[in-house]
Each structure stands twice: as structure tokens, then as C-alpha cells.
Amino acid sequence: MALAKPTVEEIKTRAARYPSRQSAIIPALWAVQHEQGYVTKESMGEIAQILGLPPSLIEATASFYSMFLARPEGRHDVVICVNAPCMLRGADEMAAYLGQQLGVRDGETTTDGAITWHSTIECLGACGGAPMMQVDHHFEENLTPERIDSIIERLRTEPAPHGPKPEKAAAVARPRAKRTQN
């Protein structure tokens, strides 16, 4: 699948800003993942072509970072933290409940293709609102079984957050940051 024009433009614009084109590799991988939901070997080849770098370099970088997905997952990405600060406030119980409600194991996608979930040991930076999970890059804090139920219900019908951007999207200001409680 060839990259959409706005994605190619975004990669070129980013690359022009850095003193070295190579610095645009991670921004380029993000642009691709935002468009397609994951990053294939083919799109890494396209990135290499746009940046004028060897494809092996793009692959070496991409494989180091845990947030780049190599294959399609569910429409929504749910990650629940089970590191110590979250564990202290019941993250294990919440993770077990989440898995039970979704009916699939850690790392799997629900049968309707709506949600891929996994637990993570990587702290997400919301220990003050533990237990917490990351839902498509937004934090859901102070989880309870009831809150998990309502989040799952919402995600079952919501469309995926990624997809090709409309042609003019790059020029439009992004939505304001969602404020979380502290």
C-alpha cells in the first residue's frame, strides 16, 4: 500500500527541519503508523526512498522501539500498566478483569476486531491515578470494573483513531490536549 500524499509531504517537511535527514526516521515512522495503523517493510522502503537512506537503517531503528507495530491489530489499542506503583493499587485485579471481559488473552485481539489489549511493565507515567490504562494514547485513570465496562462498551462501536489524513489536515491545528486530573 503506497503512502498517502499528505504522509509523504509530512515526512519531507520534517526531514527539512533537522540538521540531518536521519533524524526524521522516527517522525516518519510515526507518520506512517498514524496513516496505516502499523508499519510494514514496504512502507519502511518508501521512507528510505523519501529520506535517501538505506532501508536497513529504517528497519534497524523501527525494530528498537516498542511503540511501532509490525502488523495490524484491533481498531483500538488498550494497554494496562502492571508495574509496581500500579500493582500497589490493584492493577493485577484490573488486568485480570479486563482480560475476562474481553474474552481474549493478554496480547490478543477480540473476535469482533475492536480491541487489542496487553499488560505492560513499562510505566506509562500516571502512577498518581493508578490503576490506569492507555486507550489509543489517552490515559484512563483510577480504573474500577465499572469504568472498564463503560470504556469497553464505547470502544466496541467507535472507529479506529488512525487512517489517512484529509489533504488539508497538516495545516489545521490539532485538537487541544485533554487535561487529566492531578
Add this chain to the structure above:
Amino acid sequence: MGLKPVLTKDFHTENLEQLSVYERTGGYAGFKKALEMQPDELVELVKKSGLRGRGGAGFPTGNKWSFLPKGVYPRYLVCNADESEPGCFKDRYLIEKSPHQVLEGILIASYAIGCNLAFIYIRGEYLPQHEALESAIEEARQAGYLGKNVLGKGYEIDVILHRGAGAYICGEETALLTSLEGYRGEPRLKPPFPAIKGLYGKPTVVNNVETVANLPHIVINGADWFGAMGTPTGKGTRVWCMSGHVNRPGNYELENGTPIRELIEEHGGGVWKNRKLKAFQPGGASMMVLLPEHLDVGLDFDAIQKAGSLAGAGAMVVMDETTCMVDAARRYVKFFHHESCGKCTPCREGTFWMSNLFDRFEAGEAKATDVDLLLDIGYSIDGRSFCPLGDASTWFPRSVIKFFRDEFLEHVSEKGCPFKKMAQEAVA
């Protein structure tokens, strides 16, 4: 001592993330004042203030700046917003509530060191915070705080916001620079230090979010004002991220030297569920555990170090009497194993074996001699790793063995976790 909102003073103001609101609270007055000064004067001011880096190591910020070799350009400023230490969530809070304060600090630091291109490296998971900074940079650019000729003063500065993609190691400054250059985020050998050979081989300063957020206030109020807060070797305030078994977890900005007891008991509302305090951990996942007898230690780099731990990145993880210390240590060890970049053997293999041993304890398959085996592995990692990630992976588990060895042995004799059994019996 006690609560002292400096960075967080205006955080109750609605829409503080907007430029006009930030300016009404006195925002960008520090940067304007800085532009009237000579860069060297600014370096001296920050040196005199005694500001120490808030990222973890506590290195004096002004000194770090003055290590840049004279006459070598371009030079870069990189703001480290790759906060990923388990237990820490202050940078996220500071960015989210007041992105312009962070940006103003970056502009002041850039001007002071003579840099025309600055970077913010923000962790990939902080997407809303990324958007907040992106909007702030755009607003500041339109207002003339960024650009070819800042406020008509002839100074040129641009700021690039760079998003990471999930790697704790990139919080280590040389790994961060490697990652910013587009490579796998592996650390580099020091020396040469980034001040001499940093980003793209040029002189570079890496400063934490909270560090730069202090700068506008120091420029406006002076070094003496800043120095009057805190302790003789730990000036100013810190934002402490409190989590775990307290009634009111969250961020609290306190004057340095405030007793830990006040943070936990007064501001945090004490240990939850009327339980007793068992242990706490300042600094984040890396740092050694402390006990109730350390409650009167002051929140300060040197005082906490004297007590046997480190203040690190300003976390405070509180553990009540029902906490299984073995399991807490197991989580952190698993975290370090997961995040080890694989470059050096002691860290890559050592964290793997520590993690396996901890799993054995929790599953009731460990032998009593495995406690010493853990210590032995820890000894083989600490001081023998390429970067501090490996070293730090051993500090918490070793301190837990020191204070709670009996709990490890109970896991052996009871063939499993005694705390889990207790919890299950309580439910039944």
C-alpha cells in the same frame, strides 16, 4: 518548609496552556528580561542560584552550561521530556498544565548557551502533552518569541519537538541523543560528554523539563530569592510525584528539605485504609527502599543520599504493611529487563537472570540460597554496566534483600507468596 508552589503557582488558572493567559500570569517576562542580559551573565546567575538538575543526577545546571567549549558552533539544547522512571509523572504534569513555562525555560537556556536550534525529546506515550507543546510552540512563534529575529533583538531560535517511541533507555542523555539522530536508542561512552561532543557531534546541553521550568522564575526573582528556598546544597523546590498506598496520590511541589513525613502524612493524607506504613521509595524504580524510621529525613538530594537512597527523579512510592516486597522488587526487575537495550552483557543477561529468579520466588520454586545468588548477580551488574540502567536495576532489589530477607525466605518455606495467601484467606 512545606508546600511552596513556584512552578505550580498558577496551575489553578483556567486555560493556562494558552499564551495570552500565560502572559497575564507574568509569562515570558523572564525571557524578555533574559534577552536584555548578556548570555554569560545568565550562566553566572544560574550558577549562583544553585539550581541542580531535576532529571535525577542533581548536577548543577549552571556548571553544566559552562562546560561548553568556547567558540564551537553550532551548539544545541535538548530538553529531556522522556520521563519514564516508574513512579514519576511530574514532567507530564508540568507540560500539560503549563507548556509555555517549559518552552520559556528552553528559550532562556538556549539564549544563555548561545544555541539557535533547540529540541524537546518527549516520550511517545505522552501524546496529549506532545499536542500541548506543539500548540505552545506555534503560538510562541506567532508572537515572535521564536524565529529569525526574536522580539527584534537579533537573536535566532527555533525549537523542534521530537517524539520518542517507547524506550526507557532514551531518558539516559547519550541514548537520547543517539535516538534523536535517528538510530536505535543505545547509550554512548562518556567521555566525551555531550557538552563537548553531543548531538551531531556538536556541543550539547541536555536539561530536564522541571529544570528548565525553574529558569523563568530565577531570571525574574534572582539568584538570592531562589537560594533562600531549600537547603544549603539543595536550593529551591521540587515537584514530588506520590503514588502507592496513600490516601491522596498526586504531584506536590515542596520546598527542598521538607520532611518526608509531611509529604506522606499531611499532603498525601497518610497511608490508606488505616494501615501501617511498611516502606517507601524515593526517586523512582531505580532507588533504594527506605523504612518508617527514615520518615524525618528531608526531601533533598544530599539528605536522602545520606539516609541510604537517592532522590532521583522525584518519585515517592508508598507501601503499606500488606505489600509483598519480593513482588514489588520483581516488577521493577522485570521492567529493567524489558527496557535493557541489549548493548552490554552485564545488564542484558543480568536483568534476565534476576527476573527469572524473582519469578521463581513468587511461584514458590526458589531455594534459600537463591537470595545470595540474586545478590551475586546484582554485584556482577552494578558498576560493570555500560550505562546507569544496569546499575540502577540492582539497587532496589538489593536494598529489599537487606531489609526484608525474611520475606524471601518465607516465599521459600511456604512455597509461594505469603501475602497472596493472606489476601486469598481474607476473601474466603
